[in-house]
Amino acid sequence: MSEPERSLAAQEQLRVEQLKQADFNLQLATISNQTTKEELETTEHQVKIDKIQRINSKNSPSLPNSNSSKLSEITKLLQEHEGGWLYTLCTTRKVLIIEGEQDSFKSYTAALISFLRFHLKEHKLGWIVDSDYHQNKQKAWSILQKLGVEAYGANKNGEGIKAGIERFLEGIKIRDEDSSDVETIIFDELTTYGDYSECEDVAKSFMKFALSAPRKAAYGLIAITHAMTNEGTGKGAGMAATRKRGTLHLLLHADNDYNLTFQGILNGFKDDSGQLLEDLPVTLPDWFRPSKVAAMVNS
The missing domain is CATH 3.40.50 (Rossmann fold)
Known part of the structure; x- marks a missing residue:
């Protein structure tokens, strides 16, 4: 393989690696976004639970000493x-x-x-x-x-x-x-x-x-x-x-x-x-x- 051919092959290999890295970054971003969405949904659900628990605790006195x-x-x-x-x-x-x-x-x-x-x-x-x-x-x-x-x-x-x-x-x-x-x-x-x-x-x-x-x-x-x-x-x-x-x-x-x-x-x-x-x-x-x-x- 001549020098020009080797240089062209190296450039092609670099492009392949860059495409792989870009695809990996895209997958990583997708996973991150999905995780953020799930965390947000979990947080919103917990906020609702905490709200009702605060209401309930306000109206739940200890049992009296009957x-x-x-x-x-x-x-x-x-x-x-x-x-x-x-x-x-x-x-x-x-x-x-x-x-x-x-x-x-x-x-x-x-x-x-x-x-x-x-x-x-x-x-x-x-x-x-x-x-x-x-x-x-x-x-x-x-x-x-x-x-x-x-x-x-x-x-x-x-x-x-x-x-x-x-x-x-x-x-x-x-x-x-x-x-x-x-x-x-x-x-x-x-x-x-x-x-x-x-x-x-x-x-x-x-x-x-x-x-x-x-x-x-x-x-x-x-x-x-x-x-x-x-x-x-x-x-x-x-x-x-x-x-x-x-x-x-x-x-x-x-x-x-x-x-x-x-x-x-x-x-x-x-x-x-x-x-x-x-x-x-x-x-x-x-x-x-x-x-x-x-x-x-x-x-």
Whole structure:
């Protein structure tokens, strides 16, 4: 090979090496960009987790030093009342739907159940969505105030209701029952959610996720409504069978003058053998009242 030929071959070899290096640099840049994208997605996901954890930690005080003998007494009372159905409601995290007309003790019952879950099972109190919270704060929800309750939707605020629903929908994406503390969350005045233009869309999908997702996200969800219809559950549709199989449904009664009867019908409750008991007549015991329960726990 002549000198010119060797020089030409060397130049060609150099070009080949330069092309290989350029291709390598391109691959390296692609990998780097992909890594950066994955790191960014991971960071954004962690930010969401941290945000919810900060909210939860703010509303999750330590358990009070309640009298353990009193809690044992309450446990016994719950277990011995009408086959233990009320004990189940006060210790489970299965979705609970409380239905009833005005002045049937719905919200008070939800508050007492949440209060006892906190003391008996260490279920933290998450938040309440209630368009009438401004009226109910010192009434139905008064027993929960010392637990650090956070509320959405007071004063008929549609944006607030939407925020409370979206917090739940975000939570079921990032929480899991293995690493998250169990939280009780309450959605009151469910009948009205679909009437607010701000939350009409999320209200329609809320009940579907409320029936299927809380357990895996370590939520004990309580929903309160005036009627177990599509209209009464946020204008969602096609969930009748799921409601029947997957929830506890307590229907509370009032008399013709909206006086409390402390009586109702329970569906979704199973006996010790796992058999479903339909249309079970139930009563709320005389001691199952805010002042009496608070006194028993705090004495």
